[in-house]
Amino acid sequence: MKPKAFDEIWGKSSGDVPRAAFASLARWMGNTPLHELERRQQSAEATFRQLGITFAVYGDDDAAERIIPFDIVPRVFTASEWSRLSAGLVQRVEAINAFLTDIYSDRKIIAEGLLPPDIVLTNPQFRPEIVGSAPPHNIWSHISGIDLVRTGPDDFWVLEDNARTPSGVSYMLENREAMLRLCPELFRQYKVRPVDSYGDMLLETLRSVAPIGAGSDPVCVILTPGRFNSAYYEHSFLADSLGIELVEAADLEVDDDFVWMRTISGRVRVDVIYRRVDDDYIDPLVFKPDSMLGVPGLIAAYRAGHVAIVNAPGTGIADDKAIYSYMPEIVKFYADAEPLLPIVETWRCREPQALKYVLDRLPELVVKLVDGSGGYGMLVGPTASKAEIEIFRAALIAEPHRYIAQPTLALSTVPTLTDNGISPRHVDFRPFVLTGTNGVKIVPGGLTRVALKEGSLVVNSSQGGGTKDSFVLADDGEAG
Numbered sequence: 136m137k138p139k140a141f142d143e144i145w146g147k148s149s150g151d152v153p154r155a156a157f158a159s160l161a162r163w164m165g166n167t168p169l170h171e172l173e174r175r176q177q178s179a180e181a182t183f184r185q186l187g188i189t190f191a192v193y194g195d196d197d198a199a200e201r202i203i204p205f206d207i208v209p210r211v212f213t214a215s216e217w218s219r220l221s222a223g224l225v226q227r228v229e230a231i232n233a234f235l236t237d238i239y240s241d242r243k244i245i246a247e248g249l250l251p252p253d254i255v256l257t258n259p260q261f262r263p264e265i266v267g268s269a270p271p272h273n274i275w276s277h278i279s280g281i282d283l284v285r286t287g288p289d290d291f292w293v294l295e296d297n298a299r300t301p302s303g304v305s306y307m308l309e310n311r312e313a314m315l316r317l318c319p320e321l322f323r324q325y326k327v328r329p330v331d332s333y334g335d336m337l338l339e340t341l342r343s344v345a346p347i348g349a350g351s352d353p354v355c356v357i358l359t360p361g362r363f364n365s366a367y368y369e370h371s372f373l374a375d376s377l378g379i380e381l382v383e384a385a386d387l388e389v390d391d392d393f394v395w396m397r398t399i400s401g402r403v404r405v406d407v408i409y410r411r412v413d414d415d416y417i418d419p420l421v422f423k424p425d426s427m428l429g430v431p432g433l434i435a436a437y438r439a440g441h442v443a444i445v446n447a448p449g450t451g452i453a454d455d456k457a458i459y460s461y462m463p464e465i466v467k468f469y470a471d472a473e474p475l476l477p478i479v480e481t482w483r484c485r486e487p488q489a490l491k492y493v494l495d496r497l498p499e500l501v502v503k504l505v506d507g508s509g510g511y512g513m514l515v516g517p518t519a520s521k522a523e524i525e526i527f528r529a530a531l532i533a534e535p536h537r538y539i540a541q542p543t544l545a546l547s548t549v550p551t552l553t554d555n556g557i558s559p560r561h562v563d564f565r566p567f568v569l570t571g572t573n574g575v576k577i578v579p580g581g582l583t584r585v586a587l588k589e590g591s592l593v594v595n596s597s598q599g600g601g602t603k604d605s606f607v608l609a610d611d612g613e614a615g
Contacts, residue, residue: 140545141287142559143210154288156213156611159324164208164550164557172552176207179313188309188368203306204601209314209321210549210562210583211606217579220283220291220566223476225575226466228279228568231298231453233469235275239266239449249464254485258458259506260451262414264421268438270447271346272572277445278337278409279568280582283476285547292544293462293476294563298453299446300411303582303602304567305369308333308376310604311580326609328579334376336569336576341377343571344443345406353406356380356396358387360412360428370411384412389432392439408433409445417448456505456539457483479544485536493540494531497524500540501592502531515592517543546592549603551585561586563594564605579607 141147144157153161164172183202212220237243238255245252255261280301282294311330315322338355345353359370361383374381380396387405388395395402410417416426418433436442452458458465460481466474482489484502493500497516504512514527531538548559566581583603584594594600 140548142548144550157211160211163321169556172207175317176205176552179205179317182313183309204587205310205313206551206585206601206603208550208552208557209604209606211608213611214608215611217607221577224281224566224568224577226470226475227281227293228276228570228575230466230469231279231296232275232570234465235450235453236269236273238452244468249468250461254457255452258452258455260455262449264434265449271440271443272344274344274570275447276450276453277340277344277570280565281568283564284544286544291476292479294479296454296459298450301567302366302369303565304333305372306602307580307582310602314604325606328607328609330578330580333578336578338377339573340569340571341407341409341445343573344445346440346443349406354403355407355409356382356405358382358408358410358412366411384428384430387430389430389436392436392441394433394436394442405442407443407445414448414451456503460539479541482540484531484538484540490531490535494528497528499543501543502527502538502540504537505539515543549585558589561592561594580605
């Protein structure tokens with residue numbers, strides 16, 4: 136089946152010749168019987184089920200927990216592709232951290248007229264409670280997940296920034312484990328850069344941002360909302376991998392603006408909290424007073440400089456989709472250079488001319504809630520019904536400031552094992568970028584999400600998407 140979009144293995148060639156770097160992968164797909172690929176894929180999924188690698192779908196009574204489907208055919212980045220992507224990711228994440236420092240202090244970017252004040256100051260993700268409280272070492276987004284899509288050989292686009300609590304890194308690591316076990320011949324053919332250093336890199340990052348005064352052996356913990364959270368598996372996986380405690384709110388207390396962990400041996404002072412609890416719930420004395428997931432007094436301890444919270448409270452403003460549309464200006468302002476990674480053309484529906492353009496072309500566009508996530512609150516015009524389009528038309532007219540719109544991109548495809556054999560399926564990609572006092576680091580890999588339904592552009596696991604391993608090659612030469 137010939138792909139209509141750019142295919143990362145086959146390109147847009149009308150023949151049967153793969154792109155030069157992927158000839159060996161194409162031969163592997165052609166020479167491995169389908170029943171053998173299916174056997175290996177089923178083996179991987181059985182292992183994931185045994186390990187409890189699941190996620191929950193909110194509001195789905197029929198399947199409270201599922202495994203994310205795994206695809207046995209990897210996605211591959213050449214060394215030169217990765218080098219270019221890495222430079223762009225470092226530049227972008229450094230700009231995000233500079234932006235957060237600025238808007239919670241001097242707000243120079245607003246004073247310079249590059250951002251409308253209301254798009255920041257009235258944004259629900261902007262936290263007035265944090266103004267004037269810089270995090271230890273002035274690092275806000277310690278763990279960033281930057282969602283990328285591709286439309287051609289050299290055309291990578293940033294689709295979304297995740298500056299709060301980006302998830303999915305456990306799938307990156309487990310997918311690699313599965314591929315090493317089930318397809319060792321691929322690692323003999325290709326020089327694939329390892330991803331198993333991620334745990335060490337993350338722990339080093341956490342320890343590096345401990346407050347001054349924490350000493351040479353800071354205590355780091357992961358704060359989870361609990362086992363009913365959709366990403367609980369990942370929380371426990373990371374705690375095990377890093378060798379640190381997984382705690383819930385009841386395990387922590389604040390005393391005299393210091394955070395303490397209750398243990399059977401007594402109280403232990405906590406220096407760094409990698410929280411997987413949203414801002415709204417993290418401290419009932421400051422945000423939602425009825426939150427049972429947060430720690431009373433935590434923000435006071437943070438303001439006093441006695442604990443680092445990772446990612447810092449207030450980072451959500453940086454990944455709001457309305458802010459995303461200004462990221463080229465933000466990068467230029469703080470990096471004093473052109474962005475190395477472009478964004479997708481975006482219409483801000485709060486602007487009358489943009490709204491008119493969007494309303495006239497709804498069947499052609501993708502419309503998103505500025506604070507939406509997980510594939511919810513989104514219209515994909517070309518595949519939407521007339522009724523769905525009219526529902527969005529009414530919503531846009533009623534509250535245009537809540538929406539942006541983008542063209543429907545021809546996302547690249549990667550060969551994927553389906554019920555009908557190997558067929559192209561659309562993918563996106565989330566690399567994980569770590570920022571500590573030791574600099575910005577990126578593990579050579581990430582989470583490739585794949586839309587398993589033919590023609591679908593929605594890759595979210597909550598919408599039926601799956602994942603693939605992402606190979607980053609050590610060099611651009613063809614495998615043997």
